[in-house]
Amino acid sequence: PLSPLTITFGPGNATLEPQGQVLTRRMSDLEGLFVDGHAWRQAVVDGDPVVYTVVSSPVPEVPRELPQSITTIYPGDTGGEFWMTKGHQHPDPQGEIYLGLEGRGGLLLFDGERAEWLDMGPGTIGYIPPGWAHRSVNVGDEPYRFLAVYPGSAGHDYGWVLAHGMGLRARRGDATVELVPFGAPAS
Template sequence: MIEEPSLFDVSVAEGRLQGAEGHYRKHYADLAGLYADQASFAALLAEKAGDIAYEVTSFTPGGKTSDLIMGVTRMEPGQVGREFFLTRGHIHAEGDRPELYYTLAGRGLMQMESPEGEVRLIEMKPGQVCYVPPFWIHRSVNLGSETLVMFFAYPADSGQDYGIIERSGGMRVRVMDDGQGGWVAEDNPDWRPRSAAEVARIMGDEVAA
C-alpha cells in the first residue's frame, strides 16, 4: 500500500507548520553550556529561563530512508553577551543523510563543521535555501533582530547525535556580534579536534571505500 499525499499550511507569522503532529520546544534553561559568556547566560536565565528559545513543528510520515520528515523551525532573536542566539546543533546519527533549510523570515546563518573540523558558515535570507550535505554537523544562528523562521526537510531515518558538539568542547568557531551591525566568527579556545577513530566511525563506509 502506498501512502496518501498530504497538504499543510505554513504560517510564517507564527513560524509553524499548521496541523503537524510533531512539536518540541527548547527553553533558555535547556541551553546551559552552549554559550561562551557564562555571566550573560546567567543574566538571561534570571530574566527568562522558562521562555521558549526555539520551537519546531514537524510532520513525520514514517521512518524509512525513502521518506522525508519536514517541518518549520522558529527561533527568537538575541545575544548572550556578543554571541548570537543559536540552536544546540547536531550531526545526523546516520551521518550520510542530508538536510535542506529554506528561510521564510529573518536573517540566519547555517553553521556547519565537518568531522575533521572544516568550518562553513552560510548566511541565509528569506527566499534562499541552504543544502546541508551529508556528514556536516549543523546548527542555526539568528543573526538578526527578528524571529528566524525556516522550513526544513531531511530523510526520515536520519536521527540526531547531539553529543558530537559537546564531546569536542563546542563547535570550532563562535558567531559573534562585530559591533558594527555585522557578525564575525571567532575561534572557540575550548574546541578539541575529533580523533581519527571518531572521524572514521562517523564517515563509515566513506572512509573504507
C-alpha cells in the same frame, strides 16, 4: 507510511498544517553551549526565555520518510553570542535541506575539521552535506525562520557538538555578524 498529502505554511510561516510535534527550547535547555557561562546562567535566572521553537509536520521520523519542520529562532544574544539552536550531527550521515522563510540567519556547518558559514534569508536554500554538524543562528532583530527537510532515518546526535564544538561562534559585531574561533573567550 502516510498517504500523499499537502502541507500548508501557517500564518506568518510559523506553523505547518496539519501539525505534528511542537518543541520549545528555553535558555535552560542550552546549558554548556554559549561560551559565556555566567551570561547564560543569568539569562536562565532572568526569566529563562524561549530561544527557539520547532514545529514538525505529521510525517514521522522513520526510515524512507521525508519529515519537515519549521524552526523559529527569536532575536537576541547571550554574552554577545547570537541566539542559536543546539546543533547536531546526524548519526546516520545523510544530507538535509533548509529553506529560509523570514528574518536574517546563518547556517554554521562543521565536519570536525572545517567550518563553513552560509548566510540565510527568505528564499535561500542551504544544503547540509552528509557528515556535517549544523547549527542555525539568528543574526537579525526579528525572528529568523526556516523550513528543514531531512531523511527520516537521519536522527539527531547532540553529544557530538558538545564533544567537538562547531568550529566557529557567531557574535554580535558592530555592523554585522562576527565569526570567531570556537574556543575564544567572551569579550
